[in-house]
Amino acid sequence: MPKENGGNKRTGLLEKVQEDAKALKEFFREKGKEELEGLKEPEKTQLFRSIFRVKHDETPRNRALSVLTNLFFHLHPAKINRDAVRYSYTWGMGGITFYLFVVLTFTGVLLMFYYHPTKIQAFRDILYLENDVPFGKLLRNMHRWAAHLMIIAVWLHMFRVFLTGSYKRPREFNWCVGVILMVLTLLLSFTGYLLPDDQLGFWAVTVGTNMARATPLLGHEGPFGAQLGMTPYNDVRFALLGGSIVDANALLRAYIWHCIAIPLIAAIFMGVHFWRVRKDGGISGPSPVMLESEIKEEKGPRPVILRPSGMR
Amino acid sequence: MWGDWHQVWEIVSQPDNVPIVALLFLVPFYVWYACRQAFATDRLIAQLETDPQLAKTHHRKVFPWKAGWDREVHVWPYLMRIEFLAAIIVTIILMVWSITLNAPLEEPANPNLTMNPAKAPWYFLGLQEMLVYFDPWIAGVVMPTLIIIGLMVIPYVDANPLGNGYYTYRQRRFAIWTFLFGFLFLWVIMIVIGTFIRGPGWMWFWPTQTWDHNRLEFAVNRNLDQIVGIDGSWLAHLLPQTLKASSPIIARAIFGIFPLVLYVILAAYLIHLICNLTAFSRKIYKRMTLLQIVTVQVLLVLMLSLPVKILLRLLFRIKYIWVTPWFSI
Structure with missing residues (x-):
């Protein structure tokens, strides 16, 4: 059972x-x-x-x-002037500059994994990078050529903005921010030049910083520098190099300026630059042409810097 | 030695010189590209100016327009796809460039072995080329500062309200010529000279001329006071006994002020004339405030000093205009 x-x-x-x-x-x-x-x-x-x-x-x-709800896209407006997307007007150089900055940050961070900013190791690191690191040579090449391309793109961007009169009211201030960004781009490239610690970078930076010797008042070879007590050991060139010659301290300073300080400063200015493009009414054109007969007569002189209350 | 095409190839094929070779093509292309659109706009402006009725109805752009078209388009996808495409194209260019051409790497840094020629990075070669004509404190410090200040000042001194947001030449002749002169002649061409022309010892080598490391150039440059013959001999009669020995120095320092002042007056007057060339430019000039006029004058007089100094050097072999114990110009 x-x-x-x-x-x-x-x-x-x-x-x-x-x-x-x-x-x-x-x-x-x-x-x-x-x-x-x-x-x-x-x-x-x-x-x-x-x-x-x-x-x-x-x-x-x-x-x-889809534009407004995306952090990366929302720098754009939802809609723009139908002619503003034409390449013939913008040349796309501002956007390309920003894209190259992103490429340079990406390749730059990867390069930092293989690099020590010391006199003993810097040059060897480059040799190691070129010969032993997988894709190391490609990485270094890309970083260098993107940097060169970025400078050209910045100049052409400025050229376009000038020729379209885009710096005029109300975009005056953003033009100034752009000039600062251009200078920062040049400085970024210049500080990076020294980092391989080879003859090319060494002499380029030597030539470049030797000019700082001649700074009026602040350089020991500049006008009135000696009279103000400037020597090779306390002038503005000494401050730049962290010494009287391009050596270990200069390498470290170039490294920190190049990898941390200038990119941070540039990123802040870039934020302002993009934000102001929107706040100043989007990109400048192509706008309808204005005729000479339509210029409004200014009443009295136009106060540029001092603008007393009650005046336009 | 002339006809040395190998030398040309050696300079052009330097990996770091590739951007300048690219610049040689890109800059003229974009100048042409901008001119083409500017002239198209100018034709439209001329048409609208002669036909006020058309000016009221025309959409006032050179781009095609049909009634019923939307004035605006969506950023997604019409702008995004262009940006995406641009990013892809730039990436491809970079990839090909990076695969085919290696970044330069010389011997390890050696302070005891001077590179000849020792050149700054290519984008600063314009400043280095300026060193030929000016002392380092001007070429390396004052001029770059002035370039930055001058650029930032542009929107605040340009009193011309026309040409905001479209390419035009007619409406902005003075501004465009000034910028083209500064950008093309004083910046890009100086870089090109610094790259392709300047050889060992920063001496001038024409294209296809071999870079001769043993070439010597005899210093034939003289200061203006030497040409005029200022030796302080008659000033010595006026000075007290204790200062008599330094009378040549004092005489030179005093003498130099005169040609400099003469230059400033002439240059400022020339700029004034150019600013008032046409009826339209006179109208714009009237709109400028005193501060704007003075700023423009100061900056342009300083800017003009570079080509003037280059001409003085090349035509008359003059080194300095004004020699003082502390600085020379």
Whole structure:
């Protein structure tokens, strides 16, 4: 009896398990089918919606929202002048400059993993980077050529902004921020020149900083420098190099300026620059031409710096 | 030795000189590209000026326009796709450039072995070239500072309200010529000279001329006071006994002020004339405040001093105009 009973129980349990498994299989199959079907529209998934929040379709509302709800895109307005997207007007040089800055930050951080800013190791690190590190040569080449390209892009950007008169009211201040950014770009490139610690960088920086000797008042060879007590050991060149010659301290200073200080300063100015582009009414044009006959006569002299209350 | 094309190739193929070779093509291209659009706009402006009725109805751009078109487009996708494409193209250019051309690496730094020529990075070669004509405190410190200040001052001294947001030449002749002169002649061409022309000892080697490391150049440059013959002999009669020995120095220092003042007056007057060349430029000049006029004059007189000094050096072999014990100009 117990044997039979037990046998019955066992077969009953087995059947139940088999039945459950079958039901579960059916259940999973149904679910899986449904969900696989759902994956054909990935933008309806919770994952997609949690990241992007907006449907990816062609309605004007969602096109606007895809820009406005994205941190990286929201520097842009949702809509712009139809002619402002023309390459012939903008030349795209400002955007390319920013992209090159991103490329340089990326390759620069990777380069920092392989570099010690010391007289003993710096040059060897470059040799190691070029010969032993996987893709090290490519990394270094990219960093250098992107830097050169960035300078050209900055100049052409400034050239375009000048020729389209985009520095005029209300964008005067942003032009000044741009000039500062250009100087920072040149300084970034210049401080990086010394870092390989080779003859090229050494003599370029020697030539460059020798000019600081001649700074009026603050350099020991400059006009009235000697009269003010400037020597090779306390003048502005000494402050730049951390010594009287281009040596270990100069290498460390160049490294810190290049990798930390100037990029930080430049990033802050870049933030201001982009923000002001928006706040000053977006990019300057192409705007409708103004005719000479439409110039408004100014009442009295235009106060540029001092603008007393009550005046425009 | 002339006809040395190997020398040309050696300079042009220096990896760090590639950007300047690129600049030689890019800058003229974009100058042409901007001119083309500026002249197109100018034709439109001329048309609208002669036809006031059209000026009221025209959309006033050189770009095509049809009634019913949206004035604005969505940034996503119409701008984003351009930015994305630009990023891809720049990445491809960079990749190809980085694979085909290696960044230069010379011998380890050696303070005892001077590179000849020792050149600054290419973007500062304009300043280094300026060293030929000016002392380091001017070429290396004063001029760069003035360039930065001068650039930042532009929006505050430009009293011309026209040409804001479109390419034009007609409406901004003076501004465009000034900028082109500064950017092309005093910056880009100086860089090109510093790169391709200046050889060992920073001496002038024409293209296809071999860089001769043994070449000597005899110093034939003289100061203006030497040419005129200022030796302080008649000043010595006026000075007390104790100062008689230094009368040549004092005479030179006093003499130099005169040509300098003469230059400032002439240059300022020339700039004044150019500022008032046409009826339109006179109209703009009237809109300027005194502060703006003075700022423009000071900056342009200083800017003009570079080409003037270059000409004085090349034509008359003059080194300094004004020699004092503390500095020379």
